[in-house]
Amino acid sequence: MADPTASGESLLFLTDEQLRKGIEAMFFAYRGFTADPDRILEGMDYGRAHHRAIHFIHRSPGTTVSNLLTILGVTKQSLNRVLRSLIEDGLVEARIGRRDKRERHLHLTQKGEALERELSDAQRARMRAAYRAAGPQAVAGFRQVLEAMMDPELRKQYQGLKESGA
Amino acid sequence: MADPTASGESLLFLTDEQLRKGIEAMFFAYRGFTADPDRILEGMDYGRAHHRAIHFIHRSPGTTVSNLLTILGVTKQSLNRVLRSLIEDGLVEARIGRRDKRERHLHLTQKGEALERELSDAQRARMRAAYRAAGPQAVAGFRQVLEAMMDPELRKQYQGLKESGA
DNA sequence: TTGGAAAGTCAACAACGCTGACATACCTTT
DNA sequence: AAAGGTATGTCAGCGTTGTTGACTTTCCAA
Structure with missing residues (x-):
């Protein structure tokens, strides 16, 4: 499992414990x-x-x-x-x-x-509080991971909604 | 609550549209x-x-x-x-x-x-794929926002579990 | 005019929340 | 030791919201 070529940092996030x-x-x-x-x-x-x-x-x-x-x-x-x-x-x-x-x-x-x-x-009040507590950079990461977690078809739905709102 | 010293960037994340x-x-x-x-x-x-x-x-x-x-x-x-x-x-x-x-x-x-x-x-496979796609920094932010979103009592449960696993 | 898509109805069922009533085990007080 | 209250877990029944299946009505398009 250990990959000596990868930077230790990025692999550390992929232990079963981290995933759990x-x-x-x-x-x-x-x-x-x-x-x-x-x-x-x-x-x-x-x-x-x-x-x-x-x-x-x-x-x-x-x-x-x-x-x-x-x-x-x-x-x-x-x-x-x-x-x-x-x-x-x-x-x-x-x-x-x-x-x-x-x-x-x-x-x-x-x-x-x-x-x-x-x-x-x-x-929104809860979301706002969480965003404030975590900070802008954390929010960007939060959104990235959530988007990657969606099913591809759901992601399209989500992205479609995102655009149609702008 | 507006903090005039905060960078404009951090406030941009708090529009209703971003929260939605x-x-x-x-x-x-x-x-x-x-x-x-x-x-x-x-x-x-x-x-x-x-x-x-x-x-x-x-x-x-x-x-x-x-x-x-x-x-x-x-x-x-x-x-x-x-x-x-x-x-x-x-x-x-x-x-x-x-x-x-x-x-x-x-x-x-x-x-x-x-x-x-x-x-x-x-x-875990889905989580792993999402983590890989988003990268380590995004994962850290993801976890920060989620933790901030929990009810205080639930957060204690979560943190308790976190420690007892280590 | 015929075929199919969209919308809706009725019926039955499954998963999983909930409350109420109850049995058992334990602990404290007398 | 007996009595009463608290904690743990079980059984019975109900409500919400998801499901499938069968069916009707309406309408557009070929």
Whole structure:
């Protein structure tokens, strides 16, 4: 396993022990990452699935159900249940497509935008604190590793979103 | 909180847009992070909860159910269901405590160790590839940001595990 | 006009959270 | 030693959100 030609430094990161620590860091950090929105949503009839739908509808207003399915990676039956409750409660509006009337273009209502803001404010606050504590260089590394960890198709989704936002 | 002495660079990272990208990076990366073990476990009667139990029992052999509860952050009833199936299937052995007969000390059997290895090999392979692609400096930043993102109590758990492994 | 894509419904099921009720073991107090 | 409270773990049942399968309706395009 030891490669005498490589700089010791770079190989040190690839011990099973280092990798295990990275795995556990992902596990614990993701718990923190979702903790604040989870707290806000508990008590409402909503959960993480609703949060995700709200996030990506806010992110790409007018997106179709199909688009959302691709991004979220769930079945339409599962997403449909979530969307139905959001629409019934007046957080999301589904507009029938002009060109293609089969499509439903999804938008947040004012009420939906309000909840989105509450959720993302909480999540951004934690992210901001973590970024500040770690510093700019750490943030760049954080993003690099996360991107490398994605499945190639998911990475395209992510990068597509990244650009469409600019 | 604005610190006029900080370099402009560090503040640039704190735009809502940057934070949103970080949030979505966590979302997509976590999907990748769990994808390989999920694939291995589908078809067995097991899921992510079983994976987590197996991971931490392997990590700390002889740990009690209570310890595991604290680390995993679920109810004992939920964990119990998972442990019961693992014990029935001969992957985990629960030994009654000597001093305190209420306690169950958990160990992986050979069969359990085999599955643990299969799962963690897959997860480590992805982690290793991501680490290699991003480089040592990025990895350090990755770990710093993740650690800063944890809840304080979870961070203690994480750090405790880190040390006990050394 | 026929074929297929998009959207949605209904039904059933699995994984994994949760609460409540309970049994057993231990410890402290009397 | 007996009594009561705390800690540990088990069993039963429920809710959310994921899954598959079968089906209908609507519409565009060949």
